[in-house]
Amino acid sequence: MPSLVALLGRAASRGLFQVFRSYISFDILRRVLRDYFGFDVFYCMNITDIDDKIIKRARQNYLFEQYRGKQPRAAQLLEDVHAALKPFSAKLNETTDPDRKQMLERTQRAVELAAEPLERAVRGGLPAEEAARCAEVLLEEAKDLLSDWLDSTLGSEVTDNSIFSKLPKFWEEEFHRDMETLNVLPPDVLTRVSEYVPEIVNFVQKIVDNGYGYVSNGSVYFDTVKFASSERHSYGKLVPEAVGDQKALQEGEGDLSVSADRLSEKRSPNDFALWKASKPGEPSWPCPWGKGRPGWHIECSAMASALLGASMDIHGGGFDLRFPHHDNELAQSEAYFDNDCWVRYFLHTGHLTIAGCKMSKSLKNFITIKDALQKHSARQLRLAFLMHSWKDTLDYSSNTMESALQYEKFMNEFFLNVKDILRAPVDITGRFEKWEDEESELNKSFYDKKTAVHEALCDNVDTRTVLEEMRALVGQCNLYMAARKAARRRPNRALLESIARYLTHMLKVFGAIEEESSLGFPVRGPGSSLNVRAGPARDLVGVAAGPGGLLGARECWPRLAGGWSQASGPPAPLGWASRISENASSSGVRPNLQARFRLLLVGAWNLVESRGLPEVLQLSDALRDDILPELGVRLEDHEGLPTVVKLGDRETLLKEREEKRRVEEEKRRKKEGAARKKQEQEAAKLAKMKISPSEMFLSETDKYSKFDENGLPTHDSEGKELSKGQAKKLKKLLEAQERLHKEYLQMVQNGSFK
Numbered sequence: 176m177p178s179l180v181a182l183l184g185r186a187a188s189r190g191l192f193q194v195f196r197s198y199i200s201f202d203i204l205r206r207v208l209r210d211y212f213g214f215d216v217f218y219c220m221n222i223t224d225i226d227d228k229i230i231k232r233a234r235q236n237y238l239f240e241q242y243r244g245k246q247p248r249a250a251q252l253l254e255d256v257h258a259a260l261k262p263f264s265a266k267l268n269e270t271t272d273p274d275r276k277q278m279l280e281r282t283q284r285a286v287e288l289a290a291e292p293l294e295r296a297v298r299g300g301l302p303a304e305e306a307a308r309c310a311e312v313l314l315e316e317a318k319d320l321l322s323d324w325l326d327s328t329l330g331s332e333v334t335d336n337s338i339f340s341k342l343p344k345f346w347e348e349e350f351h352r353d354m355e356t357l358n359v360l361p362p363d364v365l366t367r368v369s370e371y372v373p374e375i376v377n378f379v380q381k382i383v384d385n386g387y388g389y390v391s392n393g394s395v396y397f398d399t400v401k402f403a404s405s406e407r408h409s410y411g412k413l414v415p416e417a418v419g420d421q422k423a424l425q426e427g428e429g430d431l432s433v434s435a436d437r438l439s440e441k442r443s444p445n446d447f448a449l450w451k452a453s454k455p456g457e458p459s460w461p462c463p464w465g466k467g468r469p470g471w472h473i474e475c476s477a478m479a480s481a482l483l484g485a486s487m488d489i490h491g492g493g494f495d496l497r498f499p500h501h502d503n504e505l506a507q508s509e510a511y512f513d514n515d516c517w518v519r520y521f522l523h524t525g526h527l528t529i530a531g532c533k534m535s536k537s538l539k540n541f542i543t544i545k546d547a548l549q550k551h552s553a554r555q556l557r558l559a560f561l562m563h564s565w566k567d568t569l570d571y572s573s574n575t576m577e578s579a580l581q582y583e584k585f586m587n588e589f590f591l592n593v594k595d596i597l598r599a600p601v602d603i604t605g606r607f608e609k610w611e612d613e614e615s616e617l618n619k620s621f622y623d624k625k626t627a628v629h630e631a632l633c634d635n636v637d638t639r640t641v642l643e644e645m646r647a648l649v650g651q652c653n654l655y656m657a658a659r660k661a662a663r664r665r666p667n668r669a670l671l672e673s674i675a676r677y678l679t680h681m682l683k684v685f686g687a688i689e690e691e692s693s694l695g696f697p698v699r700g701p702g703s704s705l706n707v708r709a710g711p712a713r714d715l716v717g718v719a720a721g722p723g724g725l726l727g728a729r730e731c732w733p734r735l736a737g738g739w740s741q742a743s744g745p746p747a748p749l750g751w752a753s754r755i756s757e758n759a760s761s762s763g764v765r766p767n768l769q770a771r772f773r774l775l776l777v778g779a780w781n782l783v784e785s786r787g788l789p790e791v792l793q794l795s796d797a798l799r800d801d802i803l804p805e806l807g808v809r810l811e812d813h814e815g816l817p818t819v820v821k822l823g824d825r826e827t828l829l830k831e832r833e834e835k836r837r838v839e840e841e842k843r844r845k846k847e848g849a850a851r852k853k854q855e856q857e858a859a860k861l862a863k864m865k866i867s868p869s870e871m872f873l874s875e876t877d878k879y880s881k882f883d884e885n886g887l888p889t890h891d892s893e894g895k896e897l898s899k900g901q902a903k904k905l906k907k908l909l910e911a912q913e914r915l916h917k918e919y920l921q922m923v924q925n926g927s928f929k
Contacts, residue, residue: 196493196527199557200560200565202359202360203561203686204491204522205360206686207636218362219364222343222347222365222367224347227428227430228430229339230458231430231431232342233338233341234326234338234339234456236342238330239325242321242325243314252314253290253313256290256320259320260320262323263279263320282320289316331454332456334455339458340369353544357556358689364482371481372460374481375469378476378511379469385511387510388510391440392452394451396440396446397447397448398443399445407515408509408510413505414498414502417499417502419445421444427447427471428447428470429471448470449472449507450464451470452466453466453467475500475504476511487519489518490518493524501521524566525563526569527568527571528570529542547571551579554688554689557685557687558579559579561638562579562582562638585649586646589652589653589678591821593674593675594694594821595819596665597668613659614667621674621677645681652671656671663816679692679693696824698807698824805825807828865916866912868885868909868913868916871908871909872887873886875888886909887902
């Protein structure tokens with residue numbers, strides 16, 4: 176039974192989209208292994224709820240809330256902020272990374288700007304309410320700065336272990352909620368560091384007993400030199416060139432574990448902590464070496480090994496965790512089990528960037544899952560991931576998401592078209608039609624695409640190629656349906672249904688269809704319940720479905736008016752109305768809908784007689800464009816063919832409607848603008864035509880001082896005679912004006928103007 180382990184890093188519990196790149200990607204991989212290839216997957220997830228950054232942030236949050244609860248006076252708050260700015264400014268001056276320096280400068284400037292109103296309030300003796308408002312603004316802006324300052328002065332006094340567990344518990348709950356929203360399957364088992372401390376202590380002790388760990392000043396370190404010199408082992412299997420990278424190693428040790436005294440405890444700079452002696456202000460647990468806490472790398476090894484044993488098939492994580500984290504996990508686990516194959520395969524997901532820039536929490540350049548879900552659905556986010564290789568960098572940008580939206584729309588339109596074909600009533604034998612060359616060719620392409628999809632999934636789970644093959648298959652189906660439509664022939668419903676069900680199955684495998692749906696994307700939301708209010712206009716609106724609406728075509732109205740009497744009642748076929756009601760049970764539409772449509776049809780005929788056909792058609796258009804989208808129904812007309820009825824998500828249809836209206840409004844504004852511009856040009860031309868040639872230059876006294884008998888300038892404003900070239904140019908202008916003015920006089924004579 177293959178076992179798949181995924182690791183939950185520190186940032187994941189903060190709901191950052193960067194980390195969720197890994198979890199959506201591994202959810203896709205897990206589903207493909209389980210639902211496509213048929214493997215029995217056991218998925219273990221490790222949660223890090225004890226580490227340096229969590230400890231520091233928990234302390235800071237606790238101290239800041241204590242500080243805020245005391246409601247410091249305005250003068251005291253200003254004094255504390257200025258005190259906190261001093262070490263912050265020193266850190267800013269020492270920072271060499273340009274991106275981080277820019278971020279720190281923005282923070283400093285924001286705090287200084289927030290402090291200015293409070294300083295004015297204190298100096299000017301403003302009312303207490305105004306000063307309190309300014310103080311609250313400053314507290315929010317200076318939260319990180321004050322928290323760091325408070326931690327540096329009071330952090331060692333925080334000793335209650337519950338303070339350190341509150342923060343990770345909160346973010347774990349947020350994490351699970353976000354995972355559920357993203358349709359990420361829950362793990363088969365979940366482990367937390369705080370619940371596995373005894374197992375971690377035993378794990379560390381055995382590494383020491385095996386000769387690969389040593390105790391130093393209450394901490395326990397892994398002996399990388401001893402391990403690497405062993406014939407059975409090698410250190411740095413994943414990224415051998417990174418061995419000795421002190422910056423990466425210190426980042427792996429944590430912010431609270433890289434002081435000079437801690438570093439001096441190691442035999443080699445490459446050694447890393449298995450167990451850390453706790454300092455004041457840190458959580459601690461009893462152990463043979465004194466009170467302490469687990470190192471970061473050991474947590475995953477001990478918890479995963481407790482459930483998966485001496486080896487596992489697949490270990491997942493982000494690309495940036497390869498060294499030192501995963502290399503150190505490998506080393507300490509193989510030292511514990513004294514084997515050379517703790518993990519058979521490592522899968523590392525690519526980075527996530529935002530519009531080409533690296534996502535970084537420390538630089539405050541990140542987006543949360545909740546932020547992402549405000550703009551796009553979970554399906555659209557997943558499709559964006561599927562359209563890129565799980566191992567490559569993914570750029571989260573408007574272009575990336577637009578591609579995902581277009582793919583979703585393309586697939587959804589195909590599913591809606593197939594559903595409409597399947598809703599058309601046929602007898603049992605009519606479901607199976609003779610195949611001709613077109614069906615045989617499409618079916619061959621169908622099997623070719625299925626083979627290509629299988630080969631792509633066998634090639635490192637290449638979902639990008641799979642989606643392209645699925646797109647190509649839908650494109651061929653669309654061409655087939657278009658050709659049948661042009662020939663006024665029905666497409667083969669059984670073949671199209673088979674293809675649509677296959678595509679639905681593949682999207683389910685990828686987790687892009689999150690509900691039970693036998694064909695296509697599920698219809699959800701308010702649009703699944705039709706509720707037309709009573710009243711004469713609404714009665715009509717309930718049946719007159721715009722062009723092609725009643726009985727399937729707009730041209731049926733004259734036939735209806737001429738051949739249907741009140742005595743005989745409405746004809747039995749209800750066109751699109753029948754097909755909507757037939758879909759009632761699957762879409763959540765009220766079961767009495769068809770009966771209501773039949774009753775409303777009678778009302779439609781009454782309105783035809785009382786108000787006339789034009790008004791009925793106007794109301795019909797209102798139904799199609801305004802009412803039905805609110806109910807999750809879209810109608811499409813095709814000349815000479817039955818109206819296509821598409822049932823979709825109400826929100827999607829409303830967005831489509833708003834976009835259509837926006838485009839139409841933009842066209843209207845452009846048209847009005849062009850007409851206005853043309854009118855202004857014509858008015859300007861007319862005003863110019865009215866000017867007599869002999870007067871056109873006389874008002875330009877700032878340019879000319881003398882004129883001849885025809886009004887042509889002879890001298891400039893300074894009294895100098897104009898050159899021959901200037902005079903020639905002005906004469907041409909005068910002659911052109913003579914022609915314009917003559918044209919105007921002719922128009923007046925002809926009665927064009929009064």
